[in-house]
Amino acid sequence: MVAALECAPAPMALWEFGSGRIRYLNPAAAALVGFPKAGEVSARRAADVCTASAVTQAPEVSAALTGRGRWCGRTELRNLRTGAPIPAAVSVFVTERDENGHPLLIGVIGREPSASGEQEQSLLAALAPADQRCREQQVLAELSRLAVTADLDTLLTAATAEVTALLGTRCAAVARVPDTGGAALTVLGYHGPGPRPSTVAAGRGSLTGYTATETAVVCCPDRARERRFATADMAAHRLGGGIGVPIGHDPIWGVLTTYGTRPRPTRECEVALLCAVAAVLSTAIDRIEAEERLRHRSLHDPLTGLPNRTLALERLNSALDQAARTGGRVAVLVIDLDNFRHLNARLGHAGGDAALIRLADRLRSVVRPTDTVARLGGDEFLILCPAVTGPADVIRIADRIATVDPHPGDGPITASIGIAVTGANVSPHELIHHADRAMYRAKATGPGRYALHHPDTHGTGR
16 A cells, blocks of 8 residues: 555644644655655644644544544645645545544545646545554454444354445345254344244355355355355345355354355455454354353253243243233142152152152143243253143142152152142242142141142132
């Protein structure tokens, strides 16, 4: 870029937006304002080469640069040797911004008022690569910020939108590689015309699938000449070519792809940008998945994998809020193994753990898809049943909880069940307390029994 500016016939300068310190003058600019030596440039400010009337324009110019990124108009420069004013038409524009988008460095193109605009266009063309790099740096900085603070959906939406804007492509997508293989990748992020596709073919069925298989950058400059993978989907959407970049490694997590409407040679700078975006996404995904694992561990029982008391209370709160809005009812079952202490003594802790795991599996198999099975602690479990019509719905579940065989040949064990059904005017802890009391009442009548508590009765059972 500097070589192009050195040869440019139009005066051109670069200076810092905040301080006004001059960073660079090309020979034409140095001659115009009377700089005797290039080494003196760094000691000068923009105000040194402007007349007093030009300095008064500074607020207007600053506002335009901060808002639109550009200002064009007439001003007066000053010759440092003679002090003579130099009428000039100038174009001022931002060439570099900080991570928040604020101007850092500005470029100034000057010409005599009567001069044509060809020199300006030539100089702007010379500066275009620097401007593109500046925009890319801003985008990567913003995506890096989102990688630390945002959820995955927000990050992928921003990344695909920025890729299409920077590269001038028609669409971009991020697809997730399935953990266990499969015929399709799931599209999680998309920017482009039309609705977001739900899946994309794996393997040689698509550019995305082929990139995932190769775990390397795949460039398709011309769809019509492509033979490595199927391009029917690209043809259906009138896409001429594309680039696929893997996200993550060992193993690959997904693929970032972008497509243009026309065939065109792939440029190294485009691949470099996509790889940089993919690296940011990979870092963010590692963070998000680590946070999800930590949250899962904090909300689930390590032995059975069931939700723990904390998560059960969260879901119970939500169910009661929903019941308050709709007038529905919520039920809770508290389940306790009978004589679990004796079972532990007979089978040992490993046998006791096996019994708890088998009970958890049994409970999961008898509930509705909308129900929650949780382990409260020890040998005590809870089932949350939202949106029930009455006790009969829950009694059917209790009837399906049969005896549990903890170990082949060790004989069955039984469980006592307490049931509480209510509307919305009760706290989660109160509802669990009602079910807990009903469970102890059931246990007092014998093993393998259930008892019911709800506002309309003191209790029924089996």
